[in-house]
Amino acid sequence: MLATIMAAKIKDTPFHNTFVDIYGEEPTALSDAPGRVNLIGEFTDYNDGFVLPCALQYSTRILFNKRDDLFVNVHSTQYAGEKDSFDISADIVPGDSQWGNYIRAVAFAFKREGHNLSGFDLLIDSDVPQGSGLSSSAALEVAVGGMFNHACQLGLSEAQIAILGQAAENDFINCQCGVMDQMISACGVEGHAMLLDCDSLETVAVLIPEDLAIVIVNSNYPRKLVDSEYNQRRIDCEQAALKMGVSSLRRADLSKLDSNKGTLSANEYKRAHHVISENQRVLDAVEALKNSDIDTLRDLMTASHQSLKYDFEVTVPATDGLVEICAATLQNRGAVRMTGGGFGGAIVCLCRTDDIESITQAVGSQYEKRFNLRANIYVCSAGKGLTVSDIK
Numbered sequence: 001m002l003a004t005i006m007a008a009k010i011k012d013t014p015f016h017n018t019f020v021d022i023y024g025e026e027p028t029a030l031s032d033a034p035g036r037v038n039l040i041g042e043f044t045d046y047n048d049g050f051v052l053p054c055a056l057q058y059s060t061r062i063l064f065n066k067r068d069d070l071f072v073n074v075h076s077t078q079y080a081g082e083k084d085s086f087d088i089s090a091d092i093v094p095g096d097s098q099w100g101n102y103i104r105a106v107a108f109a110f111k112r113e114g115h116n117l118s119g120f121d122l123l124i125d126s127d128v129p130q131g132s133g134l135s136s137s138a139a140l141e142v143a144v145g146g147m148f149n150h151a152c153q154l155g156l157s158e159a160q161i162a163i164l165g166q167a168a169e170n171d172f173i174n175c176q177c178g179v180m181d182q183m184i185s186a187c188g189v190e191g192h193a194m195l196l197d198c199d200s201l202e203t204v205a206v207l208i209p210e211d212l213a214i215v216i217v218n219s220n221y222p223r224k225l226v227d228s229e230y231n232q233r234r235i236d237c238e239q240a241a242l243k244m245g246v247s248s249l250r251r252a253d254l255s256k257l258d259s260n261k262g263t264l265s266a267n268e269y270k271r272a273h274h275v276i277s278e279n280q281r282v283l284d285a286v287e288a289l290k291n292s293d294i295d296t297l298r299d300l301m302t303a304s305h306q307s308l309k310y311d312f313e314v315t316v317p318a319t320d321g322l323v324e325i326c327a328a329t330l331q332n333r334g335a336v337r338m339t340g341g342g343f344g345g346a347i348v349c350l351c352r353t354d355d356i357e358s359i360t361q362a363v364g365s366q367y368e369k370r371f372n373l374r375a376n377i378y379v380c381s382a383g384k385g386l387t388v389s390d391i392k
Contacts, residue, residue, distance in 0.1 A: 010063065010391060015077060019063045019123040022075050027063035027123070029150060031388045033142035034059040035128035036135045036184045037216055037348050037380065038339050039193055040304050041282040043312055045178025047237050047275045048199035048250035050282040053180055054208065054382040055188025060126040060139040063391075066151045067119035074103050076124040088117050094172070099124075102137060105172035106144040109164045115154050120147065129218060129376065133340020137173075138181035141165035142386050146186075150388040158186040158386055159201055176234045177341075188385035195286050199250055208382050209292045213356055215349040216339070217326065217363055218376040221318040223344030230341060233271055233312065240264055240272035249275045274311035278304060297350060298335040302327070305337035314342025318371045322347045322363065329362040330355055 010016045010030055019027045034055040041051030067073075070088040076099060084100025086092060092108040094101050103122075110117055124143075128136040145161040148154065156164075162182035169175050169182075183201070184194050192205040208214070237249055244260045246252050249272055257272050264272070281300045288296040305323055309315040319338045326336045326349050334351030349359060360377055367375050 015061070015063065015123070015125045018075075018077060022123060023065065023073075023121045025065065027391060028065050029063075029147070029388065029390045031062040031064065031143045031146040031150065031386070032059050033139045033146060033185045033386045034188060034383045035139045036181060036188070037133075037214060037346075038180065039214075039348060039350070040285045040301060040337070041180075041278060042304065042308055042339070042342075043178075043233065043237075043271075043314075044275055044278050044282065045180035045196075045198045046176065046234055047178075047241070048248040049275060049279040051178075051180045051196050051198060052193050052206065052282050052285055053184040053188075053196070054193040054214070055184050055190075055385055056128075056134065056380050057383040058126075058128045058134065058139075058378075058380075059383065060124065060128055060136065060143045062122050062124050062143045062147055064120050064122040064147050064151065067121060069119045070117075071119040072103065072107065073119075073121045074100050074124070075122070078124070078126065088119060092172075099140075101173065102140045102168070103144050105168035106141050106148070106165060108172045109168040110145070110148050110154075112167075113164060115148070115152065117148055117152055120151070122147065129378065133218075133342075133345030134216065135181040135185065135340075137169065137175075138165060138177075138185045141168050142182055142185040146386045146388040159183065161386065162186040163201075176231050184385070186386045188383060190384040191382050193289065193382065195282070199248075204286075206286055206289055208289065211292070211352055212294075212350050213353045214380040214382070215351060215356060215359055216346050216378040216380055217322050217349070217359075218346045218378070219316075219318040219322055219344055219371075220373050220375060221316055221344035221371075223316075223341075229314075229343060233314070236265075236268050236271040237275060240268040243268070244272075250279065252276055270311040270313070274307045277307060277311075294335060294350070295332065298332065301335040301337040301350070308338050308342065312342070314338075316342075316344055318373060319344065319347055321370055322367060322375065325362050325366050326359055329358050 038053040084097040165182035189205040195204040339348040
């Protein structure tokens with residue numbers, strides 16, 4: 001019902017009218033998928049571990065029509081004057097449009113899996129901040145996958161759509177991410193975080209206490225996830241697991257890690273130490289959320305950030321500085337850490353609503369002076385996952 005209401009409200013909006021102006025006809029359906037923030041559990045997903053993300057109210061929306069031929073035509077409200085077009089029946093290869101390649105990537109993954117796709121006219125709109133670690137790419141992949149699934153009547157579950165989105169990112173975009181981003185975008189439950197077992201793909205909705213606010217601070221330190229540094233850390237984790245004789249770091253514990261320390265490189269040991277300890281922090285954070293235990297959450301998120309800084313080595317001075325500023329402001333009233341893929345991006349704070357203003361003031365007065373950068377602050381709520389609906 002909610003998805004139908006959302007689709008009905010699209011009519012006569014600038015987004016809707018832009019579609020009509022471009023294609024000369026009304027869109028027939030809307031696919032909507034959210035960005036996400038990961039509360040805790042970083043770089044554990046591709047190691048078959050545990051993560052605790054939540055979907056956000058920010059989302060990527062696609063208005064679309066199914067075509068009678070096999071051409072996909074793509075426009076975006078964010079890139080006026082740019083477009084992409086490709087033939088589903090031909091080999092799908094990267095094109096000139098960086099953002100258009102994500103649509104090609106999803107089509108590639110679906111086609112490789114044997115799904116019969118048609119052509120589409122589509123228009124993309126998004127308010128997921130790009131480059132902030134809030135997974136604008138996964139939101140786009142899941143929204144495109146939802147479109148294919150709905151219009152081509154493929155009968156896929158949300159989890160299957162997520163897995164194909166991950167395959168698109170791994171095998172076409174060549175970013176070796178885990179499945180977390182796509183799973184929370186596809187399967188998120190409003191008002192809840194999601195405990196995801198990245199081995200079994202089992203999910204548990206974890207209620208976020210009403211008195212806790214989610215505050216995301218984007219450092220605006222430039223970064224690119226599709227990067228040798230990110231992929232090298234995945235290789236380090238895989239090598240550590242191989243040398244310890246386990247299928248993934250999920251199957252190792254700290255005792256096993258220490259007993260094999262002599263066989264690992266220094267980096268392999270540190271990466272594995274982060275992943276193994278982070279898995280336990282995720283499970284402990286679930287219990288802390290259930291009990292509204294902000295003290296334990298603060299300890300866990302602080303430990304997670306320190307591990308990301310010293311063991312996984314993915315923080316930068318700008319994000320470390322934001323964590324310091326927010327932690328000093330919150331004292332014992334909240335929890336804060338880096339979130340996302342690192343090398344810049346954002347931090348996340350869990351705090352009481354009354355503390356939002358003090359965080360905003362502290363970041364505004366201190367961050368630019370220290371780093372010559374201006375941060376963006378987003379006060380977020382836990383949103384819902386993928387919805388696709390016809391426009392009546």
